[in-house]
Each structure stands twice: as C-alpha cells, then as structure tokens.
Amino acid sequence: MKALLLTFLVVCVSAAYAQCPTAESIVKTKSKTKDSYGVNSQSRSGSVKSGDTYEMSFIAQDGMDYRLSSKLANPAAGTISFEIYEMTVEKKMVDGKVTYKRTKHVLANSNEAGSEPIEFTTDKSRKIFVAVSLSGGDPKKPTCVGVLVEDKKTTKLGF
Numbered sequence: 001m002k003a004l005l006l007t008f009l010v011v012c013v014s015a016a017y018a019q020c021p022t023a024e025s026i027v028k029t030k031s032k033t034k035d036s037y038g039v040n041s042q043s044r045s046g047s048v049k050s051g052d053t054y055e056m057s058f059i060a061q062d063g064m065d066y067r068l069s070s071k072l073a074n075p076a077a078g079t080i081s082f083e084i085y086e087m088t089v090e091k092k093m094v095d096g097k098v099t100y101k102r103t104k105h106v107l108a109n110s111n112e113a114g115s116e117p118i119e120f121t122t123d124k125s126r127k128i129f130v131a132v133s134l135s136g137g138d139p140k141k142p143t144c145v146g147v148l149v150e151d152k153k154t155t156k157l158g159f
C-alpha cells in the first residue's frame with residue numbers, strides 16, 4: 001500500500017513539474033501603454049527541446065485583427081524562430097483530369113518580423129498554423145515556449 005501511494009505521489013509531482021505556464025504569463029510584459037487587444041483563448045504553451053518544432057493551429061475569424069507573439073520562458077535556453085502558414089487547396093489539370101493538392105502557403109516567418117509581434121487582419125475565417133522551432137539550446141533539456149494570440153474587433157473606416 002505504501003509503495004502504491006509513493007508511486008502515485010511521484011507521478012503527481014512529476015506531472016505538476018512538467019507543466020508549462022500559460023502563454024500569457026510567458027509572453028505578456030507589463031506595458032505602460034494600453035491597447036485594445038485582448039488575450040484569445042486559443043493561445044498555447046508547450047515544452048520544446050532544441051532542434052524540435054512545436055506546432056499549433058487556431059481559427060482566425062472574419063472581422064477581427066490579430067496579434068501573434070512568441071517567447072521562451074527561459075531566454076537563456078536558446079533562440080526561437082517561427083513560421084505562420086495556412087494550408088491551401090490548389091486545383092490542377094493533369095492528363096485531362098482535375099486533381100487537388102494541399103499545399104503550405106507561408107504567411108510570415110521570424111526572418112521577416114524578428115522578435116516583434118505579427119499583426120494581421122483576415123478577410124475570411126481561416127485555419128492558421130504556427131510552427132515554433134528552438135535552436136542553440138541543450139537538446140536533452142526541454143524549455144517552455146508560449147505562443148500568445150491576441151485579438152480585437154477590426155476598426156471600420158469610412159461611412
């Protein structure tokens with residue numbers, strides 16, 4: 001009975017230790033300027049080892065502005081790079097037959113944006129994918145990565 005209780009306790013402590021904090025607590029910094037973006041419930045955090053990629057997806061709705069930012073919980077653990085993409089279906093004619101092929105359409109990556117958050121508006125609802133890679137750290141020691149999705153209603157211009 002004691003062995004079973006001890007095993008259960010070790011598993012519970014290990015599971016609690018292995019959890020990453022929320023994406024909001026990793027990425028958000030105290031800012032003196034207030035903006036109208038709010039944290040979206042589709043924000044995620046996960047554990048990544050150097051050389052691995054953490055992938056997530058979220059639904060971007062029509063009529064909303066989005067801001068995506070990503071950060072390591074421990075900045076000394078390495079550097080992160082990310083890629084934001086969507087899967088599109090292309091229609092092609094091959095030997096007189098119509099074929100459909102799903103392809104990856106890259107919308108942005110960290111080479112274009114650096115460490116700054118990426119802001120965008122979508123003209124229709126779509127599924128967006130975010131792939132975050134960690135490099136330069138210890139490949140045996142995982143670290144937490146947060147991907148914060150913020151949104152606000154698009155400001156209507158004109159009459």
